[in-house]
Amino acid sequence: MATLEDDLTHLNFQYLMLFRECARSHPMEAAWRFGVIPEVVDRVADLSLEQIQEQAAINRAVISLLPLCWRRLKIDHLESAVPIEN
Numbered sequence: 001m002a003t004l005e006d007d008l009t010h011l012n013f014q015y016l017m018l019f020r021e022c023a024r025s026h027p028m029e030a031a032w033r034f035g036v037i038p039e040v041v042d043r044v045a046d047l048s049l050e051q052i053q054e055q056a057a058i059n060r061a062v063i064s065l066l067p068l069c070w071r072r073l074k075i076d077h078l079e080s081a082v083p084i085e086n
Contacts, residue, residue: 005059013056015063019044020052035064 002010022030023045030041047055055062 008059008061009057012058012062013052016044016047016052016056020047
């Protein structure tokens, strides 16, 4: 059975690999999608596999989720939540 640390390391690794791939192929899109400045994108694009594995194993999440605002709909119809429009 996987431990929380194993799961977190795996999640971090997958996230960083996706980030690096996007940073290498579409740097400006990576900055927007991952919410970082271009200098960070450049640094991530240059990471080696070993560096990504090392960063993934820090036992802290490297991903930060954005808060979502949801409004509740009628429960009796079991409709799904809809994001609030700004």
